[in-house]
Amino acid sequence: MAAPRPPPARLSGVMVPAPIQDLEALRALTALFKEQRNRETAPRTIFQRVLDILKKASRAVELACREPAQVDHLAASLQLITECFRCLRNACIECSVNQNSIRNLDTIGVAVDLILLFRELRVEQESLLTAFRCGLQFLGNIASRNEASQRVVWMHAFPELFLFLIITDHFLKSPELVKAMYAKMSNQERVALLDLTIAKIAGEEPLTKDDVPVFLSHAELVAGAFVDQCRAVLNLTAEQPTDDEEALATIRLLDVLCEMTANTDLLGYLQVFPGLLERVIDLLRLIHAAGSDSTSIFSPCASVKAEGDITNVAEGFKSHLIRLIGNLCYKNKENQDKVNELDGIPLILDSCGIDDSNPFLTQWVVYAIRNLTEDNSRNQDLIAKMEEQGLADPSLLKKMGFEVEKRGDKLILKSASDTPQL
Structure with missing residues (x-):
């Protein structure tokens, strides 16, 4: 006769399997943590036991990295790893107490080390990719709105994991991780991330249905960052610019917004983003005024500049401001009227002229005016x-x-x- 099963433990009145030692128990916890009340009452010991399972399963991955023949025996371990990440991911949703408990167990370091091990496995398995994605989702959730966790993720993940994810294009699929790491990046690192974003949006393959919700989150990050810091580009008008890299990061934010608003799936969200259109017009007005000084980096130029000239930093900036205005006004009467109310139309018309620092400036003015006057x-x-x-x-x-x-x-x-x- 089989031995009786141990009675289930209780999670503040909610029945959960115990002890946590197998895939079925982990799946039950993952399901329980979908509910806020269960997340808020979870004991710290739960996360220690999940971490123990994660560490044990990761040893099988380490062995497979040293002995390729062991890869064929990884299926069970990858299932456990995936469910551990799912469980921890769910536990962290809008719950700073769990984020802190899990972080204090050094789970972030274990997770990052394990994800880095994944790249050494010579195997093409869907189960490996699933474990990889769930690991990234966990890192994103534990860092979400939690500065202490963001610092720990950054400490463990940069630069090795960050650069790996950039190369494999997986980084952009985890919006919470992108937000957490963007806040800690240098301006040079932000430019690299924004370049990757442009390459993804403007690439030959369109965004998939799964990509769109993720990139809407990226659009929120980029638009918010631009609204908050776009005036940093005016530092370039100083006699001795103090931070070209900050200005370049701001310029790249504008480039990303131009590409995002050229995508129909993202356009509607950005057309109503608070303060974006107003800030773009305000910045265009300031740049246009600065350009009246012949010594300004933003003054119209009728000659090609030498390679490495500082003015290359601002090349196309005015054109892209006008392009973005045109995109934001595309078949949107509220924005068309808003530009009128802000005296943006005379400003746009006055910006049309020969300027080698702004290729296709006239074409973008034409485009913007057409979108501003269509059915208006x-x-x-x-x-x-x-x-x-x-x-x-x-x-x-x-x-x-x-x-x-x-x-x-x-x-x-x-x-x-x-x-x-x-």
């Missing part, structure tokens, strides 16, 4: 009146594909009959 009679009337008052160059409007026609006492902005001269 108020903006069309404003431009028509500007032309009559001599504030808008008729030849420039024609270049954009527009012309002003007077019908009785009313001025009408309409499409020119000939093709716009782009």
Whole structure:
């Protein structure tokens, strides 16, 4: 006769299997931790036992790294590792107490070391990729809104794990980890991350359905960072710029926003992001004013600059500000009207001119004006009146594909009959 099963332990009135020693028990805990009340009442000893299982299973991975023949026997260990990560991931959701308890057990260090071991396994198994993803999700959740955990993740993960994840393109799939690590990066490291983001969005393969929610989270991070720090680029107008790297990181944020707003899945979210459109117009106005000084890095230039010239840092910045305004106003009447209210239309029109520091500047002005005037009679009337008052160059409007026609006492902005001269 089989020995009787041990009675289940209790997690503040909720039945849980005990002791935690097998896959079934871990899965039960993972399910329990989906509920906030269970997360908030979990005893610290639970996480110690999960960590013990994780360490034991990781030894099988270490052995397989030393002896490739052992890879064939990894299936059970990878299942346990995956479920440990899932359990810990769920336990950390919006629960700083659990985040702190798990961190204080040095679970982060064990997790990072194990994820780094994964790259040494010469095996193409879906179970390995699943364990890898769950490990990243755990690191992201334990670091979410928890500065102490963010510091520990950063301490263990940078630079080796960070660079590995950049190369394998897995880093961007964990938005919480991206947020946690972005806050701790140097400006140079942020530029590398933002370059990776641009490559992913503007790549030949479109974002998948699974990618979109992740990149919406990235869009929140990028837009928020730009709104908060975009004026850092004005440091370049100083006689002796103090931090080119900070300005470059800000410029790269703008580049990412341009690519994100060119993606229909991300555009709608960014069109309503608080303060973004206002901040872009404000910055364009400041940059435009700074450009009136012939010695400014933002002054129009009609000659190509030497390689390594500091002005290369700001190349295309004005063009991209106008491009972003155009994207944010695409088929969005509220934003079209907002640009009008902020006196952005005269500013955009006045920005059109020869400037080798801003390639395709005229084309982006044309694009922005078209998006601002599409199905918007108020903006069309404003431009028509500007032309009559001599504030808008008729030849420039024609270049954009527009012309002003007077019908009785009313001025009408309409499409020119000939093709716009782009």
